[in-house]
Amino acid sequence: MRKNRLWKIAGGIFAVILVIVLIGPFLVPVPPLENTVPAETLADEDSRFIDVIGINVHYKSYGQGKPVFILLHGFGASLFSWHEVTTPLAEYGTVIAYDRPAFGLTERPLEWEGENPYSQEAQVELAIGLMDALEIEQAVLVGNSAGGTIAMLTTLKYPQRVQSLILADPAVYEGGGAPAWIRPLLGTPQMRHLGPLVARQIQVRGPELVELAWHDPSKITPEIEVGYQKPLHVADWDRALWELTLASRESGLAERLGEFDLPVLVITGDDDRIVPTEQSIRLAGELPNAQLVVIPQCGHLPHEERPDEFMQAVTSFLSEKQQ
Template sequence: MPLLLTSSPAALLLPRPSRERFRVAASANIGVNGSAGAGGGGGGFPAFLPRAVERIRDGPAIRLAKRIERVPVQTGFPKGPILSSCVRPLKQQQDSDPVVLLHGFDSSCLEWRYTYPLLEEAGLEAWAVDILGWGFSDLEKRPPGDVAFKREHLYQFWRSYVRRPMVLVGPSLGAAVAIDFTVNYPEAVSKLIFISASVYAEGTRDMTRMPRFVPYAGVFLLKSLPLRYLATLLAFHKIPGGPAGLFDWVQIGRLHCLLPWWEDSLVDFMMNGGYNVLNQINQVKQKCLILWGEDDGIISNKQAYRLHQELPDAILRQVRECGHIPHVEKPREVAKHVLDFLGTQRPEKAEQGSSLPSTVGSC
């Protein structure tokens, strides 16, 4: 679940949601058993996914999870290449720019479970990439978790596999990742798409001088099911499927937290100051699309107008009746905006959203 990461450790404690802030559709029994832990591999899932992946009942999430793979990325890390998790396109093309999908803070490529199929069906070469330190990469050797190394890792991934100027898509804190990367490697990015962008927080600088047990305590809380439930309710305007749907979305958003190095990687990131891109925004010269949920309860959509004014070449589109993660809540609408921005013809199959259950992302 991509949570807003601000400069204060109190950001790990989310406010109590008002009952008027969210709606959950008709109730249903959960009835899901199984124990969490590392070592998947059953049911066609990659063996490196936590065993809890087998408890997920969401069809698009299951299909995308089965496509996650680890590819070696050679960086300056002295302990060898990093096996980095991503979803690769079924076919690479040469007649259009590839689209590389990042994710939010403390999340994974499974954020794209509903929108990725629509982009792929529309003929885009789409990559869903886990930002180093989150997602499902092999971090047993503990590579650095600071911003500079995250940037280098993404660049080496792009250089090894994507190889052409890309449309870089950054939701929530992924927008800060995208801005930092683009300013440092402008030749690698042709266009930018920001979704509910978290770009005005000043990192985690208040944590850099704290004893390490303090962020570890916050990370322990962040992993807990009660906080994940609360964060999920705050992040969405409407969750389909009642309690069972809510439970499934919590399990999907929490899956990467069950990897054994998750706590260490997240604490390392927070202790190194996090992302602060305030002075980089006006250095972005690429054409940009800004998407924002009108009912975003995590980051006010007033920041959408501020970002629109500060970027020299940007288009702003609001998504109605939608919370902080439009590509999960309104995938068809997000796909439409992306395809319009890229000037891509939308085939009938993608317009109808044939890969999605009827309860998800209607617009």
């Protein structure tokens, strides 16, 4: 009798825990974002939008002629990240900077059929789709951090479309989102409900993360702060960021570096605390045809913190290619 009673008590406790686990998350309120607006209302005078495989992509174009440079920003950034180098880079050809899905002013789909538009595979197709839409046959891909990851994956799948690579502190050896064992949990209805709350932490920690990316945070101007905060006024940015989190995977690039037979320039700061400088040095050594430039007193964003030195490295690289 006593044993049966204990089993009943244990069963009751388990049932309560199960209800809390299954139902509790839905009881946590997720209030709608305040003061958000459609992306188009935040566009600049030189902003452009184009439909690429069903997604309204925000981009800007500079210069003319060949070569064509396609700029891919990193996580938490937008095409604004390139604002210091678009004009000098345009002296050498056409420059296309665009907002990757989940960032900037590019459309943030929350429903879709087929491939998750925030996955690495879909982002590769978006990069090529943008080139197709703009009638660009071949381009130099310029990627920073996670944007460098997409640039490299695009090169592997469409080598005939990529002339060369310029990689600023690319994320190759680490990253890839949550560990595989926890991904099923993140995709449950409970976590999809709570996910936007988790994503909203970037709004709180954003300034801290930007400072972490710089060697000298005192150089971060109010213009830069506004540039990074602006996309956080776009409707559903939190839900899109959570979908990107769910779609994140390891790239597998580290095992395929021998397949890159095109010219590659790897640029890194000597004080990168996000993608450690040593990783970029290692990458340049493991790529078959790579040059390495380490910029002193510079963090994770050499094109922002040290644009002159960044352009010197790019200019030298382009000059050698023409010889």
